[in-house]
Amino acid sequence: MKESEIKKIFKKKIKEINKHNKFYFSESSPQISDSEYDQLKKEIISLEKKYSFLKSSLSPTHSLGYAPSKNFIKSKHRVKMLSLSNAFDIKDLENFEKKIFNYLNKKVEIEYSVEPKIDGISASLTYKNGELVKGTSRGDGTTGEVITENLKTISDIPQNINFKDFPKDIDIRGEVFITKDDFDKLKNNFANPRNAASGSLRQKNPEETKKIPLNFIAYTYGYFESDKIKKQSDFLSLLKKWGFKINQHNKVLKTIIDLENFHKKFENDRFDLEYDVDGLVYKINSLELQKRLGFTSNSPRWAIAHKFSADSAYSQIKDISIQVGRTGALTPVARIKPVNIGGVVVSNATLHNEDEIIRKDIRLGDTVKVERAGDVIPHVVLVDLEKREIKSKKFIFPNNCPSCGSETIKEFNKTTKKHDAVRRCTNEGYDCEKIAIEKIKHFISKDAMNIDGLGKKVVENFWDLNLIRFPQDIYNLDYDKISNLEGWGDLSVSNLKYSIEQSKKVSLDKFLYAIGIRHIGIENAKLLAEHVKSIKNFIIFVSKNKLNELLNIDGIGETQVNSLKKFFENKSNYKIVEKLSSLLNISDIKLNKDGKLLNNTFMFTGKLSNMSRAEAKSLIEENSGSVVSSVNKKLKYLIIGEKPTNRKVQEARELGIKILSQKEWLNLLN
Ligand code: IVH
Numbered sequence: 001m002k003e004s005e006i007k008k009i010f011k012k013k014i015k016e017i018n019k020h021n022k023f024y025f026s027e028s029s030p031q032i033s034d035s036e037y038d039q040l041k042k043e044i045i046s047l048e049k050k051y052s053f054l055k056s057s058l059s060p061t062h063s064l065g066y067a068p069s070k071n072f073i074k075s076k077h078r079v080k081m082l083s084l085s086n087a088f089d090i091k092d093l094e095n096f097e098k099k100i101f102n103y104l105n106k107k108v109e110i111e112y113s114v115e116p117k118i119d120g121i122s123a124s125l126t127y128k129n130g131e132l133v134k135g136t137s138r139g140d141g142t143t144g145e146v147i148t149e150n151l152k153t154i155s156d157i158p159q160n161i162n163f164k165d166f167p168k169d170i171d172i173r174g175e176v177f178i179t180k181d182d183f184d185k186l187k188n189n190f191a192n193p194r195n196a197a198s199g200s201l202r203q204k205n206p207e208e209t210k211k212i213p214l215n216f217i218a219y220t221y222g223y224f225e226s227d228k229i230k231k232q233s234d235f236l237s238l239l240k241k242w243g244f245k246i247n248q249h250n251k252v253l254k255t256i257i258d259l260e261n262f263h264k265k266f267e268n269d270r271f272d273l274e275y276d277v278d279g280l281v282y283k284i285n286s287l288e289l290q291k292r293l294g295f296t297s298n299s300p301r302w303a304i305a306h307k308f309s310a311d312s313a314y315s316q317i318k319d320i321s322i323q324v325g326r327t328g329a330l331t332p333v334a335r336i337k338p339v340n341i342g343g344v345v346v347s348n349a350t351l352h353n354e355d356e357i358i359r360k361d362i363r364l365g366d367t368v369k370v371e372r373a374g375d376v377i378p379h380v381v382l383v384d385l386e387k388r389e390i391k392s393k394k395f396i397f398p399n400n401c402p403s404c405g406s407e408t409i410k411e412f413n414k415t416t417k418k419h420d421a422v423r424r425c426t427n428e429g430y431d432c433e434k435i436a437i438e439k440i441k442h443f444i445s446k447d448a449m450n451i452d453g454l455g456k457k458v459v460e461n462f463w464d465l466n467l468i469r470f471p472q473d474i475y476n477l478d479y480d481k482i483s484n485l486e487g488w489g490d491l492s493v494s495n496l497k498y499s500i501e502q503s504k505k506v507s508l509d510k511f512l513y514a515i516g517i518r519h520i521g522i523e524n525a526k527l528l529a530e531h532v533k534s535i536k537n538f539i540i541f542v543s544k545n546k547l548n549e550l551l552n553i554d555g556i557g558e559t560q561v562n563s564l565k566k567f568f569e570n571k572s573n574y575k576i577v578e579k580l581s582s583l584l585n586i587s588d589i590k591l592n593k594d595g596k597l598l599n600n601t602f603m604f605t606g607k608l609s610n611m612s613r614a615e616a617k618s619l620i621e622e623n624s625g626s627v628v629s630s631v632n633k634k635l636k637y638l639i640i641g642e643k644p645t646n647r648k649v650q651e652a653r654e655l656g657i658k659i660l661s662q663k664e665w666l667n668l669l670n
Helices: 002-023 034-050 090-104 147-153 182-188 193-201 206-211 232-241 258-270 288-294 354-360 434-442 456-464 472-475 479-482 489-503 508-513 524-532 535-543 546-550 558-569 571-585 613-620 646-654 662-669
Strands: 075-076 083-089 114-120 121-129 131-137 143-145 169-177 213-219 251-252 279-285 303-307 309-324 329-343 344-350 367-372 379-383 505-509 583-586 600-604 637-640 658-661
Touching: 002 034, 034 213, 083 090, 090 258, 090 279, 090 288, 090 303, 090 613, 114 232, 114 258, 114 309, 131 143, 131 147, 147 193, 147 206, 169 193, 182 193, 213 232, 251 258, 279 288, 309 434, 309 546, 329 354, 329 367, 344 367, 344 379, 344 658, 354 379, 367 505, 434 456, 434 472, 472 571, 479 489, 489 505, 505 508, 508 535, 508 583, 524 535, 535 546, 535 571, 546 558, 558 571, 600 613, 600 646, 613 662, 637 646, 637 662, 646 658, 658 662
Parallel strands: 083 303, 505 583, 600 637, 637 658
Antiparallel strands: 075 143, 114 251, 114 279, 121 131, 121 169, 169 213, 279 303, 309 329, 309 367, 329 344, 367 379
16 A cells, blocks of 8 residues: 555544544544444554554544543532623623622622633532542533542642641632643644643543643632631632632722723733633622522522633635524524634534524625634624625525424514514424424433433434434333444443433423423423422423413513413323323422421512512522412411502401511511
8 A cells, every 4th residue: 555545544544533532522422432432543553553654643642532431430519510601791791780789689889809711621629628539520510520530630739738727628619721832732632722621631541631731720619618708809819828829810800891991901911821711700709799699500690701702714605504493493504614713613603593694694605704702603793795706696594494394483572572583483393303303402401301321413313213203212212222223332322221210310390491391491490390399280280271370480471381381282292291200200399498487488569678589589498488479378478678569468468468577577587
């Protein structure tokens, strides 16, 4: 064989292994079994040994190309590792502050701890009596992988801390990252520094981790009980004293204008830093305020990430395809000539919806500017009209669903009195193939049933092989058949079986979210679950036409109730829920039964002082009480704020319900 041919084969194999590294590391959905992976690696190494002219810097022996063990021990975080919501401009920041004031029901002076957001991998370190006893990755936020030995190879991470004021039991959290210079040396193996850090950290063998110079910067705590420390910035200073590296650019600022100015400056200066930074994190500095504000399901109310503007590049639209989402939404996607944007090769960019295409007059063959920022999906920003071909024609959005052929519509929104920008397939059930596949992908996703052995690609593959048509089919898979499929070995089949088995035990709110009812996101699913308490009750609500009663739940409105009705009018949806409820072990909502307010129901009327309804509600619930939104016999206390609704007070009096002022109510708690 000629040298050039051998080189070609070698390069092809390297490309192949890099592709699988990417599936494994950045998408967490391996496409081949461990043994196939090892085989591929062996072939590369033997080619290298045989032909000395092959460039060994590409070799997986020098890189982190091993698929690490899928069997890291998992560990539940004592305090969840949440993510941050994003702000892109000053409006988003103003909104963030406004929400805080609303929640507190008061304008307060806010001090922010401002910290560069390093684009790496977060890790949590548990110290007991000054000794590093466990280190975990973020995982899905609730459960992480135990990677203690790998983390111990990082010299920035102290293994023993002898300060008297170092807490006896604490989780220290921070970012593991690789510098730009070190990344340049490894560039061939990873798409970006973040992937490199992630790959290195998740090596099965800590010796492999050691080969890549990783760094650690600490920025917060997880589990930790103290009321001595008052401010985030004080905690950062303590971290430094205890021997952790903290970011030297951390700052304390007060107003949104200060934040915006610092952001502008830092956005330009960041290129001189040794590491990649994708924004600034702003945290309310007062830890007491942080505690009051608490969390939504995904992120703290007291912090936000202010992203830097996106990287962009020009490319040409080769095709426009229409994707069908789980709620029937048709999303146009531009297939573009692959282009490198900020270190990532992009070949698809979203065009959002039909109105967006019309507004920007986007056409096939157009040269367009594509932007991407962090983990946000790349999107088309504008058309370069000078490059448009004279013959080009307007893009006609299809009137029928490209998957099932059903009619598509733009719904009329009663609140905004406008038609939606999004066009939808009218077939919202499992009869539309694309919708069905997307519904199943949603069902298995992290925040839903969390079946991590069954990735999105596997769902598509199983669909094509007719192994699944409905969510319940996941619990009746033919594993013998699967183990004979290409790419499936004993290990991967047993992993799959295990994660499906594990998923059977699920909380009611996750289940209600998983079945994928439009307008029932995680938060609403929680509200529903807290109200109906068990799956049995939920099914009774549905089958006895009692869904209107759910309007009583604070936070659930007509949009949600109508959507629930529509969902269950489709008999196959009802059957699916029934079937799943018999296959799964859906746990009832257990109330926190130790609180002072157990068995007490409350209702509010009028404006509370220094506190929003949302905060008041969570205070009651933390103390085992419950909040309702209508006066009836079951109500025990009506709490009156400023300007109460007279009718409600009257009704309460008639029913002999106790009436409390805000102060009297707070006294009940203390
Ligand atoms: S605080 C609940 N502080 O950003 C608080 N995160 O989207 C969340 N990050 O997963 C973490 N620098 O990987 C925090 N100074 C900083 C950070 C930071 C980088 C990352 C971290 C987290 C992600 C949140």
